[in-house]
Amino acid sequence: MPPRPKKFICTFCRNEQSYIDYKNSKLLSGFITYYRSMQSRFHTGVCLKHQKQLANAIKKSRIMALLPFVRYEKKK
């Protein structure tokens, strides 16, 4: 039998973080893609509880203009 893949450990669970701050845009920017859309749980390895909190934090920080909605590209 092939070995089981390594189990992901949620980064927020590891740091015992119960609340995700929407003002911490540096942290949240690690969970968005090149085109600035939210990254899925499959890619980040965040647990369901924290993914829901993370989604709310990203949405909130977008409204507060800390994170972009879409990627801005200059016209040539």
Ligand SMILES: [Zn+2]
């Ligand atoms: Zn977690």
